[in-house]
Amino acid sequence: MLFYTHNPSKFAFSREKSDFESYISSNSDDIVDKKIFGLVGVPFDSTTTYKSGARYGPSAIREASYSFENYNLSLDKRFNTFFFDFGDLEAVPGNVLKTFEKLHETVLELLNNGIIPLIIGGEHSISLGILSALKEYRGLDDVTIVHFDAHMDLIDSYMDEKYSHATVMRRIFDLKPAKIIQLGVRSASLEEKKFADKEPSIDYYTASNIKNNPDYISSVLKEINGPVYISLDMDVMDPAHAPSVGNPTPCGLDAWEIQKFIEILSPKNVLGMDLVEVASVEIGDITSINGAKIIYDFLCLNG
Numbered sequence: 001m002l003f004y005t006h007n008p009s010k011f012a013f014s015r016e017k018s019d020f021e022s023y024i025s026s027n028s029d030d031i032v033d034k035k036i037f038g039l040v041g042v043p044f045d046s047t048t049t050y051k052s053g054a055r056y057g058p059s060a061i062r063e064a065s066y067s068f069e070n071y072n073l074s075l076d077k078r079f080n081t082f083f084f085d086f087g088d089l090e091a092v093p094g095n096v097l098k099t100f101e102k103l104h105e106t107v108l109e110l111l112n113n114g115i116i117p118l119i120i121g122g123e124h125s126i127s128l129g130i131l132s133a134l135k136e137y138r139g140l141d142d143v144t145i146v147h148f149d150a151h152m153d154l155i156d157s158y159m160d161e162k163y164s165h166a167t168v169m170r171r172i173f174d175l176k177p178a179k180i181i182q183l184g185v186r187s188a189s190l191e192e193k194k195f196a197d198k199e200p201s202i203d204y205y206t207a208s209n210i211k212n213n214p215d216y217i218s219s220v221l222k223e224i225n226g227p228v229y230i231s232l233d234m235d236v237m238d239p240a241h242a243p244s245v246g247n248p249t250p251c252g253l254d255a256w257e258i259q260k261f262i263e264i265l266s267p268k269n270v271l272g273m274d275l276v277e278v279a280s281v282e283i284g285d286i287t288s289i290n291g292a293k294i295i296y297d298f299l300c301l302n303g
């Protein structure tokens with residue numbers, strides 16, 4: 001089976017399956033030269049420790065995506081991106097490692113077909129399954145992970161669990177990417193902070209750093225050389241903008257700041273992206289609208 005596809009509803013502006021089939025069988029230059037994005041939802045929230053519901057994230061974000069126009073006035077871009085929503089991974093409730101394995105295989109399949117993975121969580125533990133696939137596909141030696149989050153997620157184990165939303169960036173660190181840049185952090189254990197301080201491959205900028213000196217943070221992102229992977233935990237936003245997340249944390253970023261950072265990152269060689277921790281369970285919830293907007297902006301900018 002090509003990809004684990006489940007659930008017929010699609011993110012707005014997704015191309016049809018027939019377009020994908022003609023892409024697969026075509027060698028025409030106009031398609032081959034285009035960036036192609038594949039969205040997969042991962043409805044998994046078994047390691048959630050506080051507010052559950054991230055398993056509903058993919059559905060809520062897709063539903064919210066229909067409130068956007070195919071012309072993006074803020075960015076002056078038409079939605080012209082070659083992009084397929086493949087549906088949801090068949091996650092295994094309660095089993096992190098089996099879910100990782102399935103996600104790893106699926107992401108590898110996307111990469112082998114020249115498709116840039118755009119993965120919607122689910123909670124943050126899933127990012128490891130994506131990055132392990134990226135490591136197998138092309139290595140991470142030159143890759144900068146740009147990690148938007150209220151939390152460092154750098155603890156080695158959480159309640160004796162090695163694989164958890166709370167340990168995910170530590171497991172990604174273990175995969176040895178060139179650099180991890182954390183943005184918007186404002187909650188960590190002292191142990192995590194000390195770890196981040198001593199590791200030269202980890203840089204972090206707190207939400208206060210960003211509020212006090214946004215131009216400096218923009219210049220840090222502009223200066224990133226080489227390939228980039230974006231992992232965006234929606235709790236990086238202030239709970240005023242994203243209340244329905246696994247661990248809402250006050251004093252966060254707003255939609256303007258995220259839009260600006262996505263504008264800076266989009267023209268780079270982005271190898272993949274995940275957007276996780278949306279736990280919206282009702283239509284019209286602002287968290288899923290802001291989540292959908294980030295993906296919509298990113299895709300518009302890559303058209």
Ligand SMILES: [Mn+2]
Pocket residue numbers: 149150151233235236247
């Ligand atoms: Mn977080």
